[in-house]
Structures are given as structure tokens and as C-alpha cells.
Amino acid sequence: MIFLYIGLPLAVSAVLPLVGKASKRVLPDILANTVLAGLLVYAATGARALLAQGPVIQQVRWLGEAVNIRIALDGFSLFMLMTIQLVSLCIALYSINYMEHYGAKANYYALLLVMVAGMNGLVLSQDLFSVYIFLEVAAVASYALVAYGLGAEELEAAFKYLMLSVVASAAVLVGIALLFGMTGALGFDAVAAGLRLLEAKGVAGVAAALFLMGFGLKAALIPFHAWLPDAHPSAPAPISAVLSGLLIKVSGVYAIARIAFQVFDLPSALSQVLMWMGAVSIVVAAFLALGQADMKRMLAYSSISQVGYVVLGIGIGTPLGVAGGLFHLFNHALAKGLLFLTSGSVQQATGTRNLDEMGGLAKRMPWTAGTNLIGALSISGVPPLGGFWSKLIIIIALIQTGEAALAVIAVLASVLTLWYYLIMQRKAFFGKLAEQWSKVKEAPFWMTAASVLLALLVIGTGLWFATVFSSWIQPAADALAKGF
Amino acid sequence: MTFQIILLAAMIAASAFAVLARDLLKAAVALAVSSLILGVIFFRMGAPYAGVFEISVVAGLITVLFMLTIALTKQGDDVRESKTVKIAFPLFFLVFALIDIFIMRGILAKVPALEGAAEAGTFGEVLWKERSFDLIGQLAVILAGVLSVLALFRKRDRHDHE
Numbered sequence: 001m002i003f004l005y006i007g008l009p010l011a012v013s014a015v016l017p018l019v020g021k022a023s024k025r026v027l028p029d030i031l032a033n034t035v036l037a038g039l040l041v042y043a044a045t046g047a048r049a050l051l052a053q054g055p056v057i058q059q060v061r062w063l064g065e066a067v068n069i070r071i072a073l074d075g076f077s078l079f080m081l082m083t084i085q086l087v088s089l090c091i092a093l094y095s096i097n098y099m100e101h102y103g104a105k106a107n108y109y110a111l112l113l114v115m116v117a118g119m120n121g122l123v124l125s126q127d128l129f130s131v132y133i134f135l136e137v138a139a140v141a142s143y144a145l146v147a148y149g150l151g152a153e154e155l156e157a158a159f160k161y162l163m164l165s166v167v168a169s170a171a172v173l174v175g176i177a178l179l180f181g182m183t184g185a186l187g188f189d190a191v192a193a194g195l196r197l198l199e200a201k202g203v204a205g206v207a208a209a210l211f212l213m214g215f216g217l218k219a220a221l222i223p224f225h226a227w228l229p230d231a232h233p234s235a236p237a238p239i240s241a242v243l244s245g246l247l248i249k250v251s252g253v254y255a256i257a258r259i260a261f262q263v264f265d266l267p268s269a270l271s272q273v274l275m276w277m278g279a280v281s282i283v284v285a286a287f288l289a290l291g292q293a294d295m296k297r298m299l300a301y302s303s304i305s306q307v308g309y310v311v312l313g314i315g316i317g318t319p320l321g322v323a324g325g326l327f328h329l330f331n332h333a334l335a336k337g338l339l340f341l342t343s344g345s346v347q348q349a350t351g352t353r354n355l356d357e358m359g360g361l362a363k364r365m366p367w368t369a370g371t372n373l374i375g376a377l378s379i380s381g382v383p384p385l386g387g388f389w390s391k392l393i394i395i396i397a398l399i400q401t402g403e404a405a406l407a408v409i410a411v412l413a414s415v416l417t418l419w420y421y422l423i424m425q426r427k428a429f430f431g432k433l434a435e436q437w438s439k440v441k442e443a444p445f446w447m448t449a450a451s452v453l454l455a456l457l458v459i460g461t462g463l464w465f466a467t468v469f470s471s472w473i474q475p476a477a478d479a480l481a482k483g484f
Numbered sequence: 485m486t487f488q489i490i491l492l493a494a495m496i497a498a499s500a501f502a503v504l505a506r507d508l509l510k511a512a513v514a515l516a517v518s519s520l521i522l523g524v525i526f527f528r529m530g531a532p533y534a535g536v537f538e539i540s541v542v543a544g545l546i547t548v549l550f551m552l553t554i555a556l557t558k559q560g561d562d563v564r565e566s567k568t569v570k571i572a573f574p575l576f577f578l579v580f581a582l583i584d585i586f587i588m589r590g591i592l593a594k595v596p597a598l599e600g601a602a603e604a605g606t607f608g609e610v611l612w613k614e615r616s617f618d619l620i621g622q623l624a625v626i627l628a629g630v631l632s633v634l635a636l637f638r639k640r641d642r643h644d645h646e
Contacts, residue, residue, distance in 0.1 A: 104638045111628070137628055
């Protein structure tokens with residue numbers, strides 16, 4: 001039952017506030033983690049087996065009667081479902097300890113599950129309007145989660161995020177209305193067929209530009225990135241991890257990739273725009289990250305830069321390029337999730353996010369420092385970790401298509417990435433331990449466990465990259481390039 | 485046509501008042517008036533379902549929620565508002581008007597369209613048979629809203645022991 005990916009988290013989130021009345025901590029912890037673990041196991045086993053015969057369109061039945069809910073699963077959506085459940089599960093595990101001091105844990109998990117349900121729904125939609133609605137489901141939950149700490153900084157960041165996100169939604173909605181007005185259809189394939197029949201390149205171009213702006217804002221691509229460096233650092237650490245690791249990719253990159261390929265059939269102009277938007281994001285955000293003293297803000301700028309790689313890869317449009325982009329999406333989801341979680345551990349232990357005040361923390365927090373280093377090296381593209389392979393594939397795909405200039409940009413920006421991550425390592429974890437941190441302790445069990453789990457996944461993806469690539473990434477790229 | 489323009493102008497005026505009004509109650513009422521007019525415009529343009537929703541949900545239900553919330557807040561919870569709102573709002577308005585006049589109108593005149601009947605079938609058919617997946621999404625949006633309110637208006641208790 002693929003519908004479980006939407007129905008189960010929604011149903012559980014509806015009862016969670018009531019469960020929270022009976023048990024403030026234990027039951028919500030168990031319930032949220034079990035749901036996410038169950039969905040992850042199902043994605044890896046049942047749903048994968050279901051796909052063995054090709055893409056699945058599922059008709060939902062209610063009391064034996066068919067209702068008109070049709071959700072579709074192909075290699076691309078299964079890959080996204082896997083990534084979403086995997087990272088969300090690690091984040092929910094981390095939250096067991098981390099969210100203790102925020103209070104109202106049941107509510108927190110409920111919002112997290114609604115956000116997961118929204119992302120799952122978006123990934124399973126085959127229809128422009130459903131994409132829009134599930135985009136909003138995830139977005140509404142994320143506004144509240146950014147503001148969860150209720151401090152002035154959090155509320156301001158959430159408000160800014162809300163305002164820009166509304167502009168994004170409006171652009172997407174106008175784009176959908178334009179296509180609906182032209183073709184009278186909303187399904188991806190029906191709209192694509194209508195567009196082929198009409199041959200109205202100009203208006204289709206306007207709709208594509210609106211989507212680029214809307215989803216570009218959601219993905220925080222430059223020049224639509226202004227909200228992200230405020231919103232992501234202000235949220236509680238696990239939520240920063242979901243936003244940077246998953247949400248910008250699902251509601252930004254996934255949506256634009258799906259629509260560019262399946263509705264617009266990726267014309268070469270759109271491909272060029274995507275590639276250059278990606279390249280500009282990579283470079284500009286990397287330079288901006290260099291100058292940051294706030295640990296989480298540096299990570300936030302790094303997210304913009306790395307999403308640039310993903311969009312660059314997908315924008316190439318060749319099977320190899322798309323596969324490289326998707327592989328980098330996966331690697332970045334794991335590594336950035338890990339980095340935000342460890343930054344949360346550091347913040348909780350020291351009470352600061354300012355890199356200049358830290359130093360020598362590796363002596364007091366060896367697990368946090370070690371896992372942070374693994375995440376940083378993977379994102380910077382150091383072999384044999386996952387990030388190295390995905391960047392390599394993107395660069396090879398660029399050279400194959402004769403985009404040498406972009407390939408050089410991708411390589412040089414990777415050096416920049418390594419540079420700012422080394423600055424972070426040096427300032428936070430290495431060097432002399434400052435007097436004031438001599439009593440700092442390692443993060444509690446579940447926080448460390450979640451970081452270690454993600455770090456192992458990062459290492460595993462790198463070491464067994466051929467297996468991961470052929471069993472998960474390649475089918476996803478094929479599904480995207482081939483269309484549903 | 486003239487009536488349509490009057491309706492549109494009234495809607496914009498009501499919306500502008502909703503943004504600029506200092507009194508929250510007046511702002512909520514102005515918003516309700518604005519969506520009521522939008523509902524009428526939907527009816528006149530042959531989209532009765534959209535009109536029904538606009539009037540029942542936005543003009544009705546949401547206004548009631550706003551009123552309740554305003555009634556529950558204490559007097560004297562004044563928030564000082566930045567002066568930039570007064571400048572920013574007309575500026576945005578002008579930009580949107582210019583986009584509308586110079587770009588959207590040109591585009592919409594040139595949009596080719598396939599034959600197709602919008603909003604075919606009865607209300608129930610459209611809602612339950614055609615777009616049931618969206619209905620789940622909409623329920624989820626409402627759920628997300630309720631949970632957000634619960635989370636953001638919770639009592640901040642840093643030591644809520646079991």
C-alpha cells in the first residue's frame with residue numbers, strides 16, 4: 001500500500017497531541033520513530049519489490065469501493081521516498097534527547113510527521129495541482145517548526161521564510177493556472193501531450209519561468225536564496241537538518257526536475273538555465289559561506305551551494321548527468337543532515353554557535369567531532385566518501401557534453417567547499433581547548449547514536465558506491481529521463 | 485463589464501484596507517468583505533464551486549476564527565509596527581499593477597487553449613470523484629495549521645517533567 005506513506009504519518013500526527021496528554025515523552029518518542037522506521041523498511045523491501053515489474057499506479061480503495069485517488073510510484077519517487085524516510089528517521093532518533101528542553105514533544109513530532117507526509121505526497125503525485133497542495137502541507141508544518149523555539153530570532157526567521165515562501169507558492173500557482181488554462185489538464189502526461197499539440201512555446205516558456213522562480217525559491221537557488229540563511233540556523237537543529245537535508249530538495253529540486261522532464265520535456269534553453277542557476281549558486285554561496293562565523297549559518301550557505309551541484313547535474317539532462325545530480329542529492333541529504341545534527345550537539349553543549357568562541361572541542365566531544373569531520377569531508381568531495389563520487393560523476397557528465405567551463409567551476413568550487421569546512425573544523429574542534437569548555441560533555445546517547453548512524457551511512461555510500469548507484473540511483477535517473 | 489470593474493476595484497480597496505487597518509477587528513472584517521466580493525466574481529465568471537468555497541470557507545469560517553482569536557487576546561497587546569509597511573505596501577501594489585497591465589494582459593490575450601470544459605459535473609462529483617487526492621492534501625494543510633497553532637501558542641515550560 002503506497003498510500004501508507006501519506007496516510008500513516010497523517011493519522012499518527014492527528015492522534016499525537018492526545019497521546020502527549022497521557023505521556024509527555026516516552027510514547028511520542030516511540031510512536032514517531034516506529035512510524036518512520038516502518039515506512040523506511042517498507043520502502044527498502046515491499047515498495048521495491050512492487051516496482052520490479054515497472055512503474056506502479058495505485059488506485060486507493062475505501063470500504064471496498066474505488067475512490068479517485070491515484071498515486072504513482074516509479075524509480076525516481078521510490079528513491080526520494082527512501083531518502084526522506086532514512087534522513088527523517090535519523091532526525092527523529094536525534095530528537096529524543098535534543099527536543100527535551102523545548103517541551104511539547106508530542107506536538108513537535110506531530111508537525112514533523114505532517115511535514116514528512118507532505119513530502120511523501122509530493123513525491124507520489126502525478127498531477128500539478130496535487131504537487132502544489134502537498135508542497136503547502138510540508139511548508140505550513142515547516143513554518144511552525146522553524147519558529148518552534150518561540151524566541152524573537154526564530155519568529156522573525158519564520159516570518160521571513162513564510163513571506164518568501166508565499167511568493168514562491170503564488171508563482172507556482174500562476175504557472176499551474178496558465179498550463180491548466182491552455183491544456184485543460186493537470187496530470188503531468190496530459191499537460192505534456194496538450195503542450196505538444198498546441199506548440200505554444202512562448203507561453204509555455206512563461207509558465208516554465210514561473211515554475212523556475214517558485215521552485216527556485218523553495219530550493220533557495222541564487223538569486224532566490226535570501227530566506228534560507230535566516231530560517232535554517234534559527235530552527236531547532238533536527239529541523240535545520242530536515243529543511244536543508246530534505247525539504248529544499250523535495251519541494252524545490254524534485255518538483256522542478258519532475259516538471260522540467262515530464263511536462264516540458266527539458267528543452268535545451270531550460271537545460272541551460274538550470275545549469276547556470278546551479279553554477280552561480282555553487283560559486284556565490286561558497287564564497288558567502290567562507291565569511292560566516294556562525295556555525296549553522298555557514299552550513300546553511302553550504303546547502304545553497306550544494307543544491308547548486310544537484311541542479312547543475314540534473315540540468316545537464318544526459319542520463320549520466322541526471323544520475324550524478326540525484327546521487328549528490330542523496331549524499332548531501334545524509335551529510336548535511338549529519339552536519340546540522342552535530343552542530344546542534346555543539347550548540348547544546350556550549351550554548352553558542354559562534355565558531356570564534358569555540359576551539360578544541362574534539363577533546364571533550366570526540367564522537368561529535370569525528371562524525372562532523374566525516375560529513376564535512378563527504379560534502380567537500382574527498383575520496384572515498386559519497387560526495388566525491390557524485391561530484392566526479394557530475395563533472396564527467398559536464399565534460400562529456402562539452403561544458404568544460406562549468407566543469408572547471410564545479411571543480412574549483414569544490415576546493416572552496418573544502419576550505420570553509422576546514423575552517424569550521426579548525427575553529428570548532430581542533431586547537432587548544434578553551435578554559436570555559438573544560439567541563440563540556442559529549443552529547444547524550446540518542447544524539448550521538450543518530451550522528452554515528454548517519455556517519456556510517458556516509459562512509460558506506462562511499463565504499464559501496466557502485467552497489468548504491470546501480471540499485472537506487474540509476475533506476476531513479478532512468479525513470480526521470482524516460483518519463484512515467 | 486463595468487460591474488466587473490467596480491467589483492474588482494472594491495475588492496482591491498477592501499484588501500488594501502485589511503493590510504493597512506490598525507484595528508485587527510476591522511482588518512478581519514475587511515478581509516471577509518474582500519473574499520465575499522471575490523466569491524461573487526467567481527460566480528459571475530462561471531466558476532460556482534470556487535465561489536461557494538471562497539464564500540463559505542474564506543469569508544465565513546476563517547473570519548469566525550479570526551474573530552475568536554481577536555476576542556481571546558488581551559487588550560493592550562499592541563504591537564509596534566514598522567513604518568516601512570506604509571511605504572512598502574503601495575510600492576508592491578504599484579509593481580503588481582504594472583506587471584498586470586504590461587505583462588499579464590499581453591500574455592493572457594495570446595494564450596492558446598485546447599477545447600475543455602472547466603468544472604464539468606456536479607459539485608459532489610468534482611469534489612469526491614475528480615479531486616479526492618487534493619481533498620486529503622487539504623485536510624493535511626488544515627491539520628498542519630491546527631498543529632502549528634497548538635505548537636506556537638503553547639505555554640513555554642522549559643521543565644515540563646513527566
